[in-house]
Amino acid sequence: MNEPTYDVVWPKSPRGVHAVDLAPRLDSLDGKRVAFLWDYLFRGDELFPLLADELAARFPTVEILDYDIFGNTHGGDEREMIAALPSALREHRVDAVVSGIGC
DSSP states (O other), rough: OOOOOOOOOOOOOSSSOOOOOOOOOOOOOOOOOEEEOOOOOSSSSHHHHHHHHHHHHHSSSOOOEGGGOBBBBBSHHHHHHHHHHHHHHHHTTSEEEEEEEOO
């Protein structure tokens, strides 16, 4: 008897990105500088002001750095922007980031 044969393909590929440990969670946002980052794609101009108001109500001494300070995280120069982001965050003494990514 001639049994059929089938090629089998494993759909899982090797990992392309290695996991890294997350930064420790802040105990509070009081007295901290929080940077907003946005890709300018979906309603960040509506949502970030609401979030800033809520954070200020909960943490009266939080300082919000608006997304326009850092620029668009998506677009033609996103690689350069993201590459420069760590030094920009250090320059502005940022303690935490809220990144808005629209779909």
